[in-house]
Structure formats: structure tokens, C-alpha cells
Amino acid sequence: MKKVPQEARTEFSRRLNQAWHQSDWGRATQKEISDYLGISSQQVSHYFSGTRLPSIPAAKKLSEMFGCSFEWLLTGESPKSKRSLEDAWNQASDEERAAFFSMLAKITINK
Numbered sequence: 001m002k003k004v005p006q007e008a009r010t011e012f013s014r015r016l017n018q019a020w021h022q023s024d025w026g027r028a029t030q031k032e033i034s035d036y037l038g039i040s041s042q043q044v045s046h047y048f049s050g051t052r053l054p055s056i057p058a059a060k061k062l063s064e065m066f067g068c069s070f071e072w073l074l075t076g077e078s079p080k081s082k083r084s085l086e087d088a089w090n091q092a093s094d095e096e097r098a099a100f101f102s103m104l105a106k107i108t109i110n111k
Contacts, residue, residue, distance in 0.1 A: 004053055012018070013050030015073055019066035037061055 014032070020026060025033065030048060035043040037058060047062070054062065063070040072078055083092035 006050070008054055008094075009050040011076060012053055012074070015076060016050060016062065016066075017050060019063070019068040019073060023066040025065055033065070036065065068102075 001058075020028075020033075028036075030044045031041045034044040037044070039058065043052070043054070043058075047054050053059075059073060060070055063073045068072075078107065092100070
């Protein structure tokens with residue numbers, strides 16, 4: 001297994017901390033984040049300090065939690081493609097479409 005250079009881990013850590021502090025989770029503790037992710041607080045601490053990198057599934061969950069692009073979190077670059085809303089809708093599953101309508105109905109009812 002190839003060792004990831006420290007510079008790459010440091011840059012990932014910098015982006016992760018930036019995303020965390022700019023997100024709705026910005027006031028959450030690392031313990032609260034680890035509980036939400038279902039991993040140890042020590043693992044989360046390693047990710048934020050740049051000691052270790054998360055697995056791909058954990059990085060995906062972190063990007064979703066913090067509302068940032070998965071590609072940006074991993075590489076520092078913006079996604080290469082910008083799907084239109086129509087493309088996203090056409091590629092969505094029936095379950096994703098149903099969840100969208102359910103969410104929209106809740107928003108409409110609460111107004």
C-alpha cells in the first residue's frame with residue numbers, strides 16, 4: 001500500500017476544518033460528529049489533525065454533513081461537471097424523486 005504524503009493529509013485536514021466551520025455543524029464537537037458518523041472520536045480527530053485520511057465512504061459522509069463537494073474535499077478542486085436540474089431529475093431513482101416530493105410537501109404545508 002502506497003503511503004499518502006503528509007502534504008496531502010495536511011491539505012485534506014485544512015479543507016475538512018474549513019468545511020466544518022462553515023457548515024451547520026460548525027459548533028458541533030468532534031465527539032458529536034463521530035457519533036453521527038458511527039466511528040470513534042479518535043478517528044475523527046485523526047482526520048481533522050491530518051494524521052490519517054478517512055475511507056472513501058467516511059469522506060463522502062463528511063462532505064454530505066458539511067455541505068461541500070466530495071471532489072473538493074478530496075482534491076481541493078471544484079467538480080468538473082455541473083449537472084442541470086433536468087439531468088439530475090432524469091438520473092434520480094423513483095425513491096429519490098418520492099423523497100423530493102415528500103420534502104416539498106412538508107415545506108409547502110409548513111408555510
